[in-house]
Amino acid sequence: MPELDVLTYGFSFTSDQGGFGWSTISLVTLGSRHMLIDTGPASRRGLLLQALRSRGLGLEDIDSVILTHLHWDHCQNTDLFRNARILLHPRELDYARNPRRGDLSAAWYIADMLGKMKVEPVSDGDEIDEGLSIIDTPGHTKGHISVLAQVGGEKVLVAGDALPDSGTVKRGKPYNIFWDINDATQSVEKMVAASKVFYPGHDRPFRLDGGQVSYLHGPSTVEFATSNEGGGVTTVSVKVYSQRPVNIDLVQKG
Numbered sequence: 001m002p003e004l005d006v007l008t009y010g011f012s013f014t015s016d017q018g019g020f021g022w023s024t025i026s027l028v029t030l031g032s033r034h035m036l037i038d039t040g041p042a043s044r045r046g047l048l049l050q051a052l053r054s055r056g057l058g059l060e061d062i063d064s065v066i067l068t069h070l071h072w073d074h075c076q077n078t079d080l081f082r083n084a085r086i087l088l089h090p091r092e093l094d095y096a097r098n099p100r101r102g103d104l105s106a107a108w109y110i111a112d113m114l115g116k117m118k119v120e121p122v123s124d125g126d127e128i129d130e131g132l133s134i135i136d137t138p139g140h141t142k143g144h145i146s147v148l149a150q151v152g153g154e155k156v157l158v159a160g161d162a163l164p165d166s167g168t169v170k171r172g173k174p175y176n177i178f179w180d181i182n183d184a185t186q187s188v189e190k191m192v193a194a195s196k197v198f199y200p201g202h203d204r205p206f207r208l209d210g211g212q213v214s215y216l217h218g219p220s221t222v223e224f225a226t227s228n229e230g231g232g233v234t235t236v237s238v239k240v241y242s243q244r245p246v247n248i249d250l251v252q253k254g
């Protein structure tokens with residue numbers, strides 16, 4: 001039976017000075033073997049290494065990495081895991097080389113990095129280990145996948161950006177759609193039918209019970225730090241939207 005742990009929690013902050021890309025990195029443990037789901041952005045590389053170290057793990061202890069998709073904020077640290085097999089949907093590798101016009105988070109250097117690694121294709125229904133299977137969840141990108149894990153007595157869905165936050169359930173679609181709006185909507189329906197517990201790409205894990213969201217664990221406060229020792233101070237103001245606008249690339253599917 002897999003055990004599931006979060007190495008870095010996902011958040012969906014954005015700012016007038018660019019995005020942070022703070023995505024969820026999950027650790028799956030099966031006996032003595034360890035697997036990651038996504039590897040996060042370079043800005044969280046130190047945090048990832050520290051999270052592994054604090055669990056007594058080194059880079060060589062990770063034998064597999066599943067990538068939900070190839071946006072930079074979910075896979076930039078994959079190069080750290082040179083000995084691991086890298087599991088992803090073959091359509092996503094193609095997408096990384098030919099992303100949608102409005103998708104500024106996909107870059108060919110990611111496909112080049114993976115070209116030097118042990119990539120293995122996976123797709124819908126593949127049972128990659130005991131209690132661990134892949135479901136196709138396209139729409140956010142062309143070859144997006146999610147992972148269904150049997151944890152304890154129930155199914156848990158590690159969703160990536162097909163279901164980036166708890167608001168996706170109410171909205172019926174993720175807040176960024178670069179490949180296809182119908183695929184994205186169907187993927188959300190498929191995920192909600194498959195599980196009650198979600199590990200989203202940019203939010204804390206939550207349980208869905210009769211439409212009610214309850215968060216399971218992870219920090220609800222983030223600390224920003226700055227210094228005024230040179231005399232200049234930059235402060236942070238926070239805007240909270242009751243409804244997040246959905247960003248849909250105008251070029252659909254082909």
Ligand SMILES: [Zn+2]
Pocket residue numbers: 069071105140161
């Ligand atoms: Zn993404």
